[in-house]
Amino acid sequence: MAIIVKTLTQDEKKQKLAEVLSQHGAEGRQGLIQVLQEAQNIYGYLPLEVQREIAFGLGVSVAEVYGVVSFYSFFSTKPKGEYMISVCLGTACYVKGAQAILEKVETELGIKSGECTDDMKFSINPCRCIGACGLAPVMMINDDVYGRLTADKIPAILAKYKEA
Amino acid sequence: MNMVNLTIDGIKVNVPSSYTILEAARHAGIKIPTLCFLKGVNEVGACRICLVEVVGGRSLVASCVNPVAEGMEVMTNSPRVRATRRSTLELILSDHNKDCLACIRNGNCELQNLCELYAIRENRFQGVRSPSIIDSKSASIIRDSSKCILCGRCVAACQKQEIGVLSFLNRGFNTSVGPAFDISMADAPCIYCGQCIIACPVGALHEREEIELVWAAIHDPEKHVVVQVAPAVRAAIGEEFGLPIGTRSTGKMFAALRRLGFDKVYDTNFGADLTIMEEGTELLNRIKNGGKLPMITSCSPGWIRFAEFYYPDFLDNLSTCKSPHQMEGAIIKTYYAQRKGIDPKNIYVVSVMPCTSKKTEAAREEMINEKTGLRDVDAVLTTRELARMIKQAGIDFVKLPDEGPDMDMMGEYTGAAVIFGATGGVMEAALRTVADILEEDDLPEFEYTTVRGVDQGIKEAEIVVAGLKIRVAVAHSTAAARKLLDAIRAGTVPEYHFIEIMGCSGGCVCGGGQPQVSASDLMDIDLRTLRAQALYEEDSLMTKRKSHKNADVEALYKNFLGEPNGHLSHELLHTHYRAREIYPDSVLDE
Incomplete structure (x- = not known):
């Protein structure tokens, strides 16, 4: 699902979350993961207030919601940039040099993975296998996939988004 | 009631089929050690202390959650069981604050008792330790993460009360137990019933002493x-x-x-x-x-x-x-x-x-x-x-x-x-x-x-x-x-x-x-x-x-x-x- 963070106002995000919760409210604990995923799509990350809202909406404890959020690396409690860069650190990408790709992205943007640039344009989020092992090493910037990467290709790729 | 026959350490027992191996062993007069198990509260088989050997089975099984079966042959004290229990204890100890003399549960600690039982005489595994976070903000309950062994008994007790202020947080070696967002129990909607203290086998949770x-x-x-x-x-x-x-x-x-x-x-x-x-x-x-x-x-x-x-x-x-x-x-x-x-x-x-x-x-x-x-x-x-x-x-x-x-x-x-x-x-x-x-x-x-x-x-x-x-x-x-x-x-x-x-x-x-x-x-x-x-x-x-x-x-x-x-x-x-x-x-x- 596309990330819709930028296009919505705070009120619209709240409205969207309320819709998601009314849709899944009856599922209780069973619906938790899906609601968290959808909420992260709406907000770009899972602020504490949103986790609290989800707990109340599903009738599960806030501690349990936070337990799940902090367990899965997919979920983030920190804001995400307009462009989320996911460098795959799955086995295939890793043996093909993904670590060097990640480090290059970090130095180019001046942030560490898990962080967001001050202008809220980029954030880096290492991820596990995205199922494109034939193209290893790969990274995704939002929904765009880049394969067979080398560190020297990174600046040109990032430049496209910096200008966008 | 459906009954089954099995042998535990050579003793023939006849117990209801709903029994776990742990219960059947007690019936036969054998106490299998446990740590995360708390009857009616936490029955999850997480800590692996209660492992036993089932003849013909590939791996050891957690007796607290494994049901008995007809003809089962169980060994609760085989060399393999003893060695595994010891290693499990030693691994738990490798990330446990072993300042037992200054601990409120000194002399009344289920982990300490197991170490004594299995004659743990040295700290075999030395490695990175989880940080010690002491939450002493509330007037009732104090929590010390360095004593916690992640057995989950407090989490289950809190859930049984349907309050649920405690949960497992994070993942892998960073796993901890605490309130949402790592806030203090004093800031969480905790009622201080203290059932977490009653459930805790070690000194990770205790009252504020006066x-x-x-x-x-x-x-x-x-x-x-x-x-x-x-x-x-x-x-x-x-x-x-x-x-x-x-x-x-x-x-x-x-x-x-x-x-x-x-x-x-x-x-x-x-x-x-x-x-x-x-x-x-x-x-x-x-x-x-x-x-x-x-x-x-x-x-x-x-x-x-x-x-x-x-x-x-x-x-x-x-x-x-x-x-x-x-x-x-x-x-x-x-x-x-x-x-x-x-x-x-x-x-x-x-x-x-x-x-x-x-x-x-x-x-x-x-x-x-x-x-x-x-x-x-x-x-x-x-x-x-x-x-x-x-x-x-x-x-x-x-x-x-x-x-x-x-x-x-x-x-x-x-x-x-x-x-x-x-x-x-x-x-x-x-x-x-x-x-x-x-x-x-x-x-x-x-x-x-x-x-x-x-x-x-x-x-x-x-x-x-x-x-x-x-x-x-x-x-x-x-x-x-x-x-x-x-x-x-x-x-x-x-x-x-x-x-x-x-x-x-x-x-x-x-x-x-x-x-x-x-x-x-x-x-x-x-x-x-x-x-x-x-x-x-x-x-x-x-x-x-x-x-x-x-x-x-x-x-x-x-x-x-x-x-x-x-x-x-x-x-x-x-x-x-x-x-x-x-x-x-x-x-x-x-």
Whole structure:
């Protein structure tokens, strides 16, 4: 699902979350993961207030919601940039040099993975296998996939988004 | 019942097919060690201490969760089992704060006992250790992450209460147990029932100790130190001195308190009798004058916090009565102080309670006298803390003679007060008095056994007195309270007049301040029933068994308070509550 963070106002995000919760409210604990995923799509990350809202909406404890959020690396409690860069650190990408790709992205943007640039344009989020092992090493910037990467290709790729 | 035959360590056993290997082994007289297992609370097979070998099986299995099967051949003490258990223990120890000498559970720690059992003599695995985070913000419960072994017993106990402020957080080596967003328990909607402490096998969770404050007061010549002790304490304190569970230690308990050096030794049962006078009158007034019904008891501070956090729409249903020890503290610093000619500033009231939530209750601003600025109760000790003080003082508890409370002014108590410590007890005590008042008689039948017992979380009864039908309900544990209150909201239960709610399952006898019983011992008994029996036994031995028969309470009204629910009563003995927000923005922003 596309990330819709930028296009919505705070009120619209709240409205969207309320819709998601009314849709899944009856599922209780069973619906938790899906609601968290959808909420992260709406907000770009899972602020504490949103986790609290989800707990109340599903009738599960806030501690349990936070337990799940902090367990899965997919979920983030920190804001995400307009462009989320996911460098795959799955086995295939890793043996093909993904670590060097990640480090290059970090130095180019001046942030560490898990962080967001001050202008809220980029954030880096290492991820596990995205199922494109034939193209290893790969990274995704939002929904765009880049394969067979080398560190020297990174600046040109990032430049496209910096200008966008 | 479907039975199966199996062999455990060469012993043939015939057990129901629903049994786990652990239960079947106990049946055969073999105790398999456990750590994360807590019967009825945490049965997850996480810690791997209870591993056993099943002949023909590929790997060892966790006996606490694996069911028995026909023809199964189990070895609980094979070389492979022993070696694996040892390694598991050593791995747990590799990330455990082993400062056992300074630990509150030293000598009473399930992990320590296992290390002794398996003769762990060295720290074989040295490596990175989890950081030590000590959460000591609350007045009731302290949490030390460096002692935590991630067994999950506290998380399960909190979930069983349907409160759920504790959870596993993060992942892998970074896993920890704590409240959401790593906030303090003092900022989480925790009711301080202390069931997490009771569940904890190690020293990761414990009460805030007030022993030193109490010793300092006792040894301060300026201070007149008055101690009062709750009914449930006598039903359990003997366990701390090796007496069997369910032993009633009333006489030795009073003897010990006197030897500790308290200037005056009272029983909170006096306050309980007083509570019945106030609460019974309040109930009758509400029924007669169309007041808010059902009226719900307010003795359990865990329940009060639960209502304030989770059911604020029921706050008007709560009796405005303070809990018995708060009432007694308020009376000690006014009536008693006046009569004895002691400046209340120099009186130091200590409550010995089976409860951790009482520590926070005593610190509430509503429990401070508006005129004098003095707290009703200055320090609250748990049953465990009192036992520690007795041991520190070198008192041989078991050999003590039987004594009673000081019998002047506030010493008398009735059997109705004693049963306050068990689920249904407050209800029964109230009914004994309310029935007599309505019938204007001294009724010979006053044992309301339908509200006793622990088989059901919610108990109901209908009593007809003087032509008036009184419908009552009793709930113990906050999970049961939730169920009952939800049903009242939904209108699916009859309209009750009076409800008793206690925060802990079984009532105060199994409160968070009571002695910890090992998970192994808890497999064979119902602790709630055994401890409650001690209280019902004491009730049956009393000559006065109705609160309104208490002569000292009667004198208190005659000489000081005037009448129940009167002006002075309202000032000293009644309180109010406030809705509390769950995870407010102010907490999230920190």
